[in-house]
């Protein structure tokens with residue numbers, strides 16, 4: 057029997073034993089897509105979405121018209137959807153009790169609202185708490201939002217430097233957060249490396265310093281099991297268009313721990329978050345509980361596909377989704393070892409069972425922190441200034457934050473930038489020759505002007521194909537099969553003879 061046939065047999069056996077296999081047909085087919093591993097960007101539509109949207113337009117919107125806001129329909133009055141859908145997300149994906157999660161806005165807007173609320177609350181009790189601790193490798197919107205809040209409130213951001221293939225550790229947070237810290241903002245799963253932050257550890261470190269923690273759950277919700285209440289997380293936000301399969305532009309969710317509802321006040325005071333909005337009364341009086349996080353008219357139509365997707369996630373259960381993700385990942389890593397490693401490809405982060413996704417990755421390499429005053433970087437927030445674990449970061453000379461090249465006067469920066477761009481050129485050539493399925497990704501590459509970012513974006517896209525199934529998984533990957541994965545059109549290495 058050939059090696060390929062052996063893999064195919066194993067894949068077929070794993071598919072046959074998959075308890076989620078029957079759910080695959082509950083997703084719309086995507087003709088021509090062999091195995092969709094981009095759920096970390098946009099989840100697949102569940103098949104029931106089209107009928108659900110049609111029924112909503114005809115029956116709910118079309119027939120009930122404005123009465124839909126207040127009359128009870130199959131999913132409750134629209135006015136209550138922010139809390140009702142929030143509670144469903146909380147139960148299915150967040151490990152949170154009801155009454156603490158709302159749906160609405162985008163992740164960016166909710167990040168701003170909750171981060172500003174935390175910063176303002178901290179300053180109100182202690183004016184010395186003006187620092188936000190955040191990761192220099194976090195998703196751009198998170199970095200921009202904390203920068204903007206620091207500028208707006210006269211504070212600063214203390215950036216944590218992390219390896220591109222790793223992420224933030226509790227020890228780093230303990231080092232960086234102190235009596236001047238208002239807020240620690242982190243992504244629970246790194247969008248680049250797939251690193252899973254030790255959430256309880258990070259929360260404990262931040263709380264020891266008297267700071268609140270805001271977790272970005274964009275890559276976690278619907279992907280891994282979360283336990284926000286038990287971890288004592290203060291605040292969280294996340295999108296619903298990735299692993300919650302809500303569709304392009306579906307609304308985000310925000311979580312505020314119950315005991316903070318009276319203490320924190322978000323800054324965008326709109327009529328829909330007011331106590332009794334239809335009195336149209338003077339002045340803003342926040343609604344009780346989590347409702348105060350709502351600002352304007354809830355995005356009802358945009359939430360309809362999410363309801364169909366939540367039905368499916370509730371049926372599958374997040375634990376089963378995660379278990380399948382881990383199992384698919386292990387199989388994918390075996391295939392990488394067997395088929396790609398002989399071509400020189402490797403996994404990022406390294407495929408070490410004790411640190412790889414699919415297992416708990418709570419400890420990572422320690423790295424130094426650097427403090428930057430908002431808007432004036434003292435230290436390149438790129439891989440250029442990273443040093444091996446534990447040593448002090450290389451400090452590049454000050455340069456304009458708009459600079460698109462490594463600092464020409466810095467030998468380390470320039471050398472690293474040259475090396476990165478040559479690796480990038482080589483890996484693009486090799487990868488697109490050996491993995492034709494990867495090629496279309498290139499045409500979707502956003503133009504990133506900073507060469508260091510461009511390089512890491514390339515690496516992330518490549519490793520992301522592995523990470524997507526490795527750390528992340530499937531509500532969509534209820535739609536992925538092992539057979540499909542083993543059928544990816546990757547050419548076999550020429551050297552090893554069939555066994």
Ligand SMILES: Cc1ncc(COP(=O)(O)O)c(C=O)c1O
Pocket residue numbers: 162163164165195197198243247272274275295308
């Ligand atoms: C980790 C993370 N945070 C925030 C965002 C931005 O979310 P939005 O565009 O919904 O504001 C994204 C988008 O992909 C993300 O991956």
